[in-house]
Amino acid sequence: MAIDYIFPTYEVVRDPNRCTVCRICETQCSHQVHRYDAGSGQMLCDEARCVDCLRCVSFCPTHALKIKKNDCAFRQNANWSQKSIEEIYKQASSSGVLLSSMGNPQAYPVYWDKILINASQVTNPSIDPLREPMETKVFLGKKPSSIQRNPDGSLCTSLAPQLTLSMPVLFSAMSYGSISYPAHASLARAAQVMGTYYNTGEGGLHEDFYGYGENTIVQVASGRFGVHTKYLNAGAAIEVKMGQGAKPGIGGHLPGMKIVGDVAKTRMVPEGSDAISPAPHHDIYSIEDLRQLVFSLKEATQYQKPIIVKVAAVHNIAAIASGIARSGADIIAIDGFRGGTGAAPTRIRDNVGIPIELALAAVDQRLRDEGIRNRVSIIAGGSIRSSADVIKAVALGADACCIATAALLAMGCHLCRTCQSGSCSWGIATQRPELTARLDPQIGAQRLVSLLTAWQHEIKEFMGGMGINSIEALCGNRAMLRGIGLTQKELDILGILHAGE
Amino acid sequence: MKKEGQIRIPSGCAISAVISKEGRRMTGEKIIESMIPMHDRSNGLGGGFAAYGIYPEHADLFAFHLFFEDEEARHTFEKLLKESFEIYDAEAIPIRIIEEITDIPLIWRYFAAPLPSVLRRQQLDEKELVVRTVTRVNSTLRGTHIFSCGKNMGAFKAVGYPEDVGRFYRLEEYEAYSWTAHGRYPTNTPGWWGGAHPFALLDYSVVHNGEISSYDTNRRYMEMFGYRCNLQTDTEVITYMADYLLRREGLSLRETASVIAAPFWSTIDKLAEKDSQQAEQLTYLRKVYPSLLITGPFSIILGFTGGLMALNDRLKLRSMVVASKDDKVFIASEESAIRVMEPNAENVYAPMGGEPIIIHVKEGAY
Numbered sequence: 001m002a003i004d005y006i007f008p009t010y011e012v013v014r015d016p017n018r019c020t021v022c023r024i025c026e027t028q029c030s031h032q033v034h035r036y037d038a039g040s041g042q043m044l045c046d047e048a049r050c051v052d053c054l055r056c057v058s059f060c061p062t063h064a065l066k067i068k069k070n071d072c073a074f075r076q077n078a079n080w081s082q083k084s085i086e087e088i089y090k091q092a093s094s095s096g097v098l099l100s101s102m103g104n105p106q107a108y109p110v111y112w113d114k115i116l117i118n119a120s121q122v123t124n125p126s127i128d129p130l131r132e133p134m135e136t137k138v139f140l141g142k143k144p145s146s147i148q149r150n151p152d153g154s155l156c157t158s159l160a161p162q163l164t165l166s167m168p169v170l171f172s173a174m175s176y177g178s179i180s181y182p183a184h185a186s187l188a189r190a191a192q193v194m195g196t197y198y199n200t201g202e203g204g205l206h207e208d209f210y211g212y213g214e215n216t217i218v219q220v221a222s223g224r225f226g227v228h229t230k231y232l233n234a235g236a237a238i239e240v241k242m243g244q245g246a247k248p249g250i251g252g253h254l255p256g257m258k259i260v261g262d263v264a265k266t267r268m269v270p271e272g273s274d275a276i277s278p279a280p281h282h283d284i285y286s287i288e289d290l291r292q293l294v295f296s297l298k299e300a301t302q303y304q305k306p307i308i309v310k311v312a313a314v315h316n317i318a319a320i321a322s323g324i325a326r327s328g329a330d331i332i333a334i335d336g337f338r339g340g341t342g343a344a345p346t347r348i349r350d351n352v353g354i355p356i357e358l359a360l361a362a363v364d365q366r367l368r369d370e371g372i373r374n375r376v377s378i379i380a381g382g383s384i385r386s387s388a389d390v391i392k393a394v395a396l397g398a399d400a401c402c403i404a405t406a407a408l409l410a411m412g413c414h415l416c417r418t419c420q421s422g423s424c425s426w427g428i429a430t431q432r433p434e435l436t437a438r439l440d441p442q443i444g445a446q447r448l449v450s451l452l453t454a455w456q457h458e459i460k461e462f463m464g465g466m467g468i469n470s471i472e473a474l475c476g477n478r479a480m481l482r483g484i485g486l487t488q489k490e491l492d493i494l495g496i497l498h499a500g501e
Numbered sequence: 502m503k504k505e506g507q508i509r510i511p512s513g514c515a516i517s518a519v520i521s522k523e524g525r526r527m528t529g530e531k532i533i534e535s536m537i538p539m540h541d542r543s544n545g546l547g548g549g550f551a552a553y554g555i556y557p558e559h560a561d562l563f564a565f566h567l568f569f570e571d572e573e574a575r576h577t578f579e580k581l582l583k584e585s586f587e588i589y590d591a592e593a594i595p596i597r598i599i600e601e602i603t604d605i606p607l608i609w610r611y612f613a614a615p616l617p618s619v620l621r622r623q624q625l626d627e628k629e630l631v632v633r634t635v636t637r638v639n640s641t642l643r644g645t646h647i648f649s650c651g652k653n654m655g656a657f658k659a660v661g662y663p664e665d666v667g668r669f670y671r672l673e674e675y676e677a678y679s680w681t682a683h684g685r686y687p688t689n690t691p692g693w694w695g696g697a698h699p700f701a702l703l704d705y706s707v708v709h710n711g712e713i714s715s716y717d718t719n720r721r722y723m724e725m726f727g728y729r730c731n732l733q734t735d736t737e738v739i740t741y742m743a744d745y746l747l748r749r750e751g752l753s754l755r756e757t758a759s760v761i762a763a764p765f766w767s768t769i770d771k772l773a774e775k776d777s778q779q780a781e782q783l784t785y786l787r788k789v790y791p792s793l794l795i796t797g798p799f800s801i802i803l804g805f806t807g808g809l810m811a812l813n814d815r816l817k818l819r820s821m822v823v824a825s826k827d828d829k830v831f832i833a834s835e836e837s838a839i840r841v842m843e844p845n846a847e848n849v850y851a852p853m854g855g856e857p858i859i860i861h862v863k864e865g866a867y
Contacts, residue, residue, distance in 0.1 A: 124712040124797050125818055132816060133765045139788050147750060147789065154778070155756070157785040371725045374792070466714055467798075469816065470763075472791035473715035480717065 004093040006086050008047035011068045012056075018064035019043060025056035025065060030425040030435055053416040055425035087346070098346035101419035101429070103246060103338040103383055103405060106350050110338075111357035111490070112389045116499055118480040119465040127469050129460035135470040136167040136459055138400050140377040141306045142330045160330060161306045163237055166195030167456045168394055168471055171448075172335075172381050172404035173219050173239060173310070175201030177254050177263040177275065178342035178419070179408075180436040181208075183428045186411055186444025188212035193445065194452045199402070202226075202241060202252065202277060204266040210234050217308065220297065222251055223277035225267040229300060237331070238297050239308040240290070242281070245339030245382040248312030248353045252277035253343065258422055258431045291327040298328070306330035313337060313359030313382060314352075318366035325367055325376045333402065334359050336382025340405040342429055343420035356382040357396065361494045364397025364476060373397075373476075387458035396494065397476040410451040411444045508733065514686055514698070514710035515542035515663070515834045516821075518802045519842055520679040520809050523828040524866025526554060529672025531842045532680040536663040538837040539684060542710075547685030547697035548666035549658025551649075551706035551804050552677035554867055560653040562589055562612040563631055568694050569607040570644025578638060578645050579611075585630060586613040594657075594670070601665040606694060610655070628703055628748060633727070635702065640729045646695040651704035654806065658683075658697035666697075678867055679809060681802050683708035700736040704806045705743050709736040710834055711799030711819050722792035735799070742793055743803055752786075754803075754810050758857035759783055760790045762815045802832055808861040817854030824849040830860045 012033060021043055025034040031049045034056060036042075050067060057065045074085055087098055120126040127134070141162035148156040171191060176184050178201065185208075187198035192215045199217040204226015209216065218235035220227050232238055243249065254275040264271040284290050294307050309324045310333035311317070317334065324332050336356025341349065360380045367373040380398035383405065384390060390401045409415065412426040419429035427438035459471070468474050482499040483491045491498055517535040521527065532550060536543075556564050565582070569575040582588060590612040596605070615627045623630065635647045649656035654677075657670040663684040667673075683698040699706040713719070713735045720730045720738050726749070728741040739761070746757040764772070764783055773780035787794070798818030803810045811832045813821050824831045824839045824846035831839040831846055839846050852858050 120714065120797075124714060127816070133767060135766055137766055139791070143789050143791075147752070149751075155782050155785055157781050159785065159788060162788060368721055368725050373722075373725060467712075468714045468796045470794055470796055472787075473718050473794050473796040475718055475792065476721050477715065477718040478721070480714075 004089050006089055007072045008050065008070055010047060010050040010052050011070045012045045012047050012050055013066045013068055014043060014045070015064045018062040020062055020064075022061065024059050024061065028055045028059045028425065030055070030423040030430070030432070031421075051416045051418040051421070052414075053418065053425045054414045099343055099420045100346040100349055100417060101341060101343055102415060102417040103340045104349050105417070108337075108355065111355055111486075111494065112385070112392055114484050114486050115357070115392050115494070115496065116482045116484055117388070117391055117395070117462060117466070118482070120467040124467045126467055127464040129457075129464040132464075132469060134460040134463055136456060136463075138165045138168045138471060139163065140165065140331050140379070140399055142376065143374040145374070161237075161304055163197060163306055163331070164195070165197070165400055167452065167459065168398070168400040169384075169390060169452060169455060170196045170217075170379070170400060170402050171198040171407050172339075172402035173199035173201040173217070173241065174342075174404055174408075175203030175219075175254070176206055176266055177203040177258050177431070179428055180424075180430055180439060181206065181262065182436055182439040182441040182444060183408075183411060184209060185441035186439070186448055187407065188215065189441060189445035190448030190452070191215040193449050196452070197236060199239060200235070203254070203263065203275075204268065205231055205234055206262060206266050220293075221277050222279070222281045223275060225269060225275055225277070228268075232297065232300050232305075235305065237306045237308055238301065239310050239333065240293060240297070240329075241310045242284070242290070243310065243312035243314075243335065244341060245312045245335030245337050245353055245356070246341035247344040247348045248314050248337070249279060250345065250348055251279040255422065260431050263431055287323040287327060290324065294328040308333050308379070310335060312339075313354045313356055315354060317354070317359045318362040321363040322366055322370055322372070325372050329376060331377045331379060332363070333379040333381060334363060336360075336380070338383035339381055340408070341419075356380055356393075358490075358493050360393060360398055361396050365495055368476075387455040387462070390455065390459060391462045391474070392481060394471065394474050395477050395480045397478075399475060406451070407448055410447045411439060514708075515539035515684040515838070516682065516708045516710050516800060516802055517833040517838045518679070518681040518708070518804070518809055518811070519829055519831050520860050520862065521828050522830065522860065522862055524554070524678045524862045525828060526676035526678055527680065529667055529675050529677070529680065532682050533664050533667030533672060535833060535838040535842045536667070536682050536684050538841055539833070539835055540662065540664070542686060542834060543662055543684030544686045545662050546660060546687050547658070547683075548661055548663030549656060549683050549697045549699050549708075550663070550667060550670070550672060551654065551656045551681045551699040551701060551708070552672070552675055553654045553679040553704075553804060553806065554677045555655055555675045556612070556653045559590065559612040562614050563627075563650055563652055564655055565611040565613060565647055566594065566649035566655055566657070567609050567611070568646045568648060569609065571607070574642065574644035575607060575609065578642060581638065581642070582611065582613060582634070585619040585634060586615055588613045595674070596669055597671050599665060599669055602659055602661045602669045604660065631703060632744065636727065636729050639731050648695060649701045649706075651701060651706070652806070654701075654704050654706070654804070656699045656701040656706055658699065659694050660697060678862055679804060681706060681708045681804050681809070696732055696734060698736050699804070700732075700734065700740045702740050702744050703748070704804075705740055705747070706804040707736050707740045707743065707801055709739055709799055709801040710821075711735065711801075711814065712797055713739075713795050713799055714797030715795050718792050719795060739795070739799075739801060742795075746790075746793065747805075754859050755857055756782075756786060758810065758812050758855070760786050760793050761795045762812055762855035762857075763787050763794050764855060765815065800834065807867045808859065810860075811852065811858040813852055813854050813856070815855035820851075822849055822851050823858050832858065
């Protein structure tokens with residue numbers, strides 16, 4: 001119907017003087033935007049299908065293409081934005097829940113950008129990381145409340161299982177199914193090279209990747225897809241996924257079209273059937289139930305693996321984290337409301353949850369107030385975009401950060417936020433073989449290694465500037481941070497002073 | 502302008518110490534003199550001393566040294582102290598009025614013992630009760646600051662140059678088997694005397710030169726265990742860390758040193774080839790106490806009953822030398838200070854970064 005018509009969001013601009021009609025754009029576009037018209041001998045396009053993934057632009061050998069935001073617009077209205085109007089039309093015609101992908105793109109405050117980092121001047125020396133040792137190694141896991149000694153007086157050095165990270169960054173959970181085989185292969189290889197971890201997400205572990213077990217975190221989510229004893233014992237740690245920053249309080253839904261071949265086998269579900277993760281774990285309706293699952297998993301793995309409990313950052317996160325810390329979990333992963341997703345209801349993604357910065361600060365302080373901060377390690381995620389964000393998160397109190405969107409970007413993602421279509425032109429969020437073949441795991445892994453290597457250099461420079469030569473002396477070191485343009489309330493929650501104080 | 506404790510003030514410093522391994526007592530004259538050649542390392546905004554073995558007549562009693570703003574503060578404190586301690590002796594600490602030291606608060610000392618009934622009811626040992634009492638007084642009582650609370654030892658400190666502070670407290674009249682001294686160079690004006698060093702808790706005292714970059718990590722960890730960093734100084738938190746690791750966690754001095762000035766992972770890896778057990782223990786300590794690593798420059802002298810431990814940060818970003826002569830061991834920021842105390846000092850040695858120098862007085866001699 002004409003009233004449902006929404007003009008194309010993007011305009012494909014082709015310079016006819018540059019275009020050689022090589023048709024590369026046509027073969028590269030997984031959304032069928034470009035097509036060759038034999039009659040006129042020209043390239044045509046259906047702009048309504050364009051998602052601004054920039055695949056054609058990147059591959060156009062003559063730089064003939066660019067994608068522009070369409071300037072065709074509704075009459076200007078400060079209240080009814082174009083997006084709001086278009087979404088009304090979509091729902092009026094479809095009666096459906098709006099779906100989106102990747103992290104919350106709305107203009108909420110980004111607290112990372114309102115926090116500044118300290119450096120040494122005069123009274124203590126900065127340290128040059130090129131000349132002096134600069135330690136970024138991190139151990140995640142439960143620390144004992146007091147030491148034990150052997151009969152001969154020496155320290156009894158047995159310790160709850162720990163994860164060892166060469167730097168305070170690991171890859172967040174992304175399931176095989178939501179992302180492709182080569183994407184998983186890239187993450188696994190990069191984690192191994194860098195001495196850190198990647199996370200299977202809830203889709204099970206492809207049998208080809210058992211060899212990367214020492215650098216793998218296996219996830220147990222509410223759908224329990226692909227969970228079996230061998231799987232639990234395959235990784236270095238087990239993560240219980242209670243929630244996800246992009247969609248707190250709701251489950252997951254991997255459409256049947258992505259449940260093909262090995263994905264179905266790995267998840268242990270029939271091909272083509274939707275894989276639906278319930279909103280709650282149906283064996284966890286309260287904190288004491290979580291404790292039972294945590295210990296069931298420990299029993300299943302002979303207490304050799306640390307258990308991570310991942311939760312979305314919601315209003316009462318500090319009290320929730322305190323409960324988790326007392327549940328037997330070794331590590332808490334907190335996912336902020338900007339965290340990515342392969343698909344989530346738009347309204348949930350854009351309106352539920354709180355920023356990771358505030359959640360992290362509140363949790364760290366609460367665990368300290370209760371004297372149990374050393375019982376658990378904290379992983380912060382949900383839009384860590386750079387080494388500066390890592391430094392700020394660690395100084396606020398995170399033991400490590402996890403990254404997913406940044407990792408996808410390194411592998412080629414252009415953040416078009418259309419993962420739910422299953423037609424990712426970059427071969428990442430798709431299971432279509434002709435598309436997944438576009439991502440070479442060798443190159444994907446190398447780019448991830450490069451990204452983390454670059455961040456590690458930058459982290460060392462920040463640390464050296466502050467006169468800190470080991471990352472553990474930065475953890476929770478909030479005196480190294482100052483707020484800029486924040487209210488007193490925000491400063492109080494973050495536990496930092498304002499710049500100039 | 503904010504008072505110390507409301508704001509964090511970094512400072513540079515001079516430190517000095519002497520100890521007799523035979524437990525022979527020395528008056529405060531030499532240690533005061535040792536600070537004179539290091540005059541320029543202080544700026545007149547803080548000096549102090551700690552002395553061990555000075556109260557043999559009250560050796561079994563806790564000696565509380567206090568600053569009061571006024572008499573009312575003192576009366577409030579005495580009332581509170583009597584709730585859980587029996588006071589055996591109380592007096593103003595003798596001072597010498599000199600023009601270099603001004604704005605003098607009331608300075609008192611109390612010799613007291615915990616009431617056994619209170620210890621039983623609160624299920625505490627006497628040291629823990631003292632720590633809790635000190636934390637409570639220093640956090641909550643107006644115009645009152647306990648700056649020393651050990652047995653048979655005491656800290657003496659003031660705003661001024663250390664050599665003047667020594668004369669002010671008439672330290673030549675005290676005899677100790679172990680002395681430490683501190684001259685302060687804060688980068689801001691401390692409002693009052695509590696910010697001077699040494700900082701002392703129970704019989705632990707710390708003099709420190711440096712500015713630690715791990716301060717807030719260390720502070721926030723220690724505050725989990727009931728310590729309150731009211732002064733926001735490095736020395737304060739280091740003292741609490743020493744108390745926590747040595748007394749509450751039961752670590753040895755050497756283990757404590759390898760927590761706060763932990764060897765680099767590369768060093769531990771190298772050691773693993775020769776002594777895997779030692780490497781394993783060091784790894785364990787780093788894993789268990791990551792938040793108690795101190796980074797940034799420091800040289801500290803930790804005093805305790807019957808000994809001293811000197812320690813540099815692991816990169817050795819602050820000067821510190823050790824020397825000896827006969828039964829005496831000397832430690833100072835500069836050799837010049839040692840030469841004043843003992844012109845013929847031998848075995849002058851600059852300890853490596855993170856290498857603890859531990860000196861014990863002969864058993865039974867203190």
